[in-house]
Amino acid sequence: MKINKISTQIFLAVLSGILLAASFPPLPLPILAFVGLVPLLTTLFYFEKTKISKYLLVYLTFFVYHAGTLWWISSWSEKTDTFLLLAGLALDIFHPFFFFVPFIIYFMINKRLNKILSLYLFPAIYLIYEWAFGLGDMGFTWMALGNTQMLNIHWIQFIDITGIWGASALILFTNVFITHLLILYAQSERMRFLKFLMNNKTASWLLIGISIIIFAPYFYSLSIIQKYDYKNMLKKNKLINVAVVQPNINPWDKWESDTYQQYNLLLHLSDSIMQYDNSIDLLVFPETALPLLSYDFNTMKDVSLIKNWCKVRNAAILTGLPEFEFLTKSNNYPPFAKKWPNDTNLRYYAYNSSILIPPDSTNFSVYRKSRLTPFAEYVPYQDVLPVLLKWINWGVGISNWNKGQGPQTMTYNRNDNIVNVGNIICIESIYPDYVAKLTKKGANLLTVITNDGWYDYTIGPRQHYYIAVTRAIENRRFLARAANTGVSGFISPYGVSLQELPQYQQASTNMMLPLIEEQTIYTKYGDWIIYVGLSYFIILLLIAIIQK
Numbered sequence: 001m002k003i004n005k006i007s008t009q010i011f012l013a014v015l016s017g018i019l020l021a022a023s024f025p026p027l028p029l030p031i032l033a034f035v036g037l038v039p040l041l042t043t044l045f046y047f048e049k050t051k052i053s054k055y056l057l058v059y060l061t062f063f064v065y066h067a068g069t070l071w072w073i074s075s076w077s078e079k080t081d082t083f084l085l086l087a088g089l090a091l092d093i094f095h096p097f098f099f100f101v102p103f104i105i106y107f108m109i110n111k112r113l114n115k116i117l118s119l120y121l122f123p124a125i126y127l128i129y130e131w132a133f134g135l136g137d138m139g140f141t142w143m144a145l146g147n148t149q150m151l152n153i154h155w156i157q158f159i160d161i162t163g164i165w166g167a168s169a170l171i172l173f174t175n176v177f178i179t180h181l182l183i184l185y186a187q188s189e190r191m192r193f194l195k196f197l198m199n200n201k202t203a204s205w206l207l208i209g210i211s212i213i214i215f216a217p218y219f220y221s222l223s224i225i226q227k228y229d230y231k232n233m234l235k236k237n238k239l240i241n242v243a244v245v246q247p248n249i250n251p252w253d254k255w256e257s258d259t260y261q262q263y264n265l266l267l268h269l270s271d272s273i274m275q276y277d278n279s280i281d282l283l284v285f286p287e288t289a290l291p292l293l294s295y296d297f298n299t300m301k302d303v304s305l306i307k308n309w310c311k312v313r314n315a316a317i318l319t320g321l322p323e324f325e326f327l328t329k330s331n332n333y334p335p336f337a338k339k340w341p342n343d344t345n346l347r348y349y350a351y352n353s354s355i356l357i358p359p360d361s362t363n364f365s366v367y368r369k370s371r372l373t374p375f376a377e378y379v380p381y382q383d384v385l386p387v388l389l390k391w392i393n394w395g396v397g398i399s400n401w402n403k404g405q406g407p408q409t410m411t412y413n414r415n416d417n418i419v420n421v422g423n424i425i426c427i428e429s430i431y432p433d434y435v436a437k438l439t440k441k442g443a444n445l446l447t448v449i450t451n452d453g454w455y456d457y458t459i460g461p462r463q464h465y466y467i468a469v470t471r472a473i474e475n476r477r478f479l480a481r482a483a484n485t486g487v488s489g490f491i492s493p494y495g496v497s498l499q500e501l502p503q504y505q506q507a508s509t510n511m512m513l514p515l516i517e518e519q520t521i522y523t524k525y526g527d528w529i530i531y532v533g534l535s536y537f538i539i540l541l542l543i544a545i546i547q548k
Helices: 006-023 030-034 038-045 054-074 082-112 115-132 145-149 156-162 164-187 193-199 201-224 230-236 259-276 295-300 304-313 426-430 432-440 460-475 521-525 528-547
Strands: 238-246 282-284 316-326 338-340 343-357 365-368 410-414 417-425 445-450 479-483 489-491 497-500 507-515
Touching (some): 006 030, 038 115, 038 164, 054 460, 082 115, 115 164, 115 528, 156 201, 156 521, 164 201, 230 507, 238 417, 238 489, 316 410, 316 417, 343 410, 426 460, 460 521, 489 507
Antiparallel strands (some): 238 507, 316 343, 338 343
């Protein structure tokens, strides 16, 4: 079989992009990911030199995939900041180029070795690159193939062993198995497909492999579904009563609005929920819920104003805030240190932080966000290229945050229960290894605080909520999520959304959540599946070289 018509090649490349985009939540079509790469891999397998480049075909696939999935990043709302609009468009146009890397390696191997063996090396190549792409300042794992299965929770339960990368691996191998099956069928005598399967042993084994990948995870799900049933866990674990507060404040006006009005709104919503249940232990406010409450609060952590409320209500508050750290006066400040508005001789660092204020002690915990959103919150590699700071700056809120010191739990004692909160700020939830390290440090409850209000009435906030589902499953923790405009709610260790607040409404709700201490295989050992993939790649590559 030959696929040398340019129109056919373009159609197959675009079809792959459409299938991948359609498999991504919130569309309920995760099964499409298992065939999403088949059209592209098929046309690349039969690719012969024509007027079109095979790299253009790869670009078309990933451009359609990215644009169809991440179009909402440009916001497209009335008050959209120009930088955000351009950043979203740039991501759609330029981000697909990053995915040339695994295909460059694949093409190099395919040119020198057996084409079928090269095809079977592709899953390892892509998987290792997909994982590596999540590392460093430019890391962005939103588009990981495993994330297409966020709604397929009965299939995805095994990620408590492998992490989301295990799901990506099975999707990649299924695509390769189906591609190989089509290649074999095209090389047959065009007999009926069932007869072809009966007469071709390789095809039969491929079909068995596909069936195992599709159905075996459901048996694993059946074996653990009772263990992580919410009602059962209420009986077996220590409990904490958690409330999430959703203020629904327009993010474009947030930094210019009266901070005390925002503060009073948050407390009003908290009082409202506590009128129904005064046994609430912890209230969770969104990211930067208190923008600039006071000089003492944001710099010296003078929490007396909030602490008084916590003491009277006998409840703790976890809230996001911008935190300022003044630098010692010097003639040689770091180029990314900011000037204090009231004294240009002073320099400071700004952190996107969270603070947990308990009701019964002077101790409080502070966590500084460590995985920052590239370009929106932080200019990648600004330490190396500080000149970039002059060219790139988001004009909304406080951009160019400084990095925290990595995953840190926030601890307080509640009714003789030690509550170790693993607080995740916004985009940190897309990094599996980061959340696993946080859990490994002792977090027995996960919280996500975020502000997705920039993406009004798009699919972005819903996608971000579903990503938290995978973190809850990987680490088997209950997760409370507070978002400025939504989606706010509670997620079980099985990945079930137990309760959600309606988006774009001022609201609060609470739920009794079990505290879990046991650690999953993924929590303990992290991304071990990547080392397996690397070993598979080396072994198969050696076999291919020896055979040649």
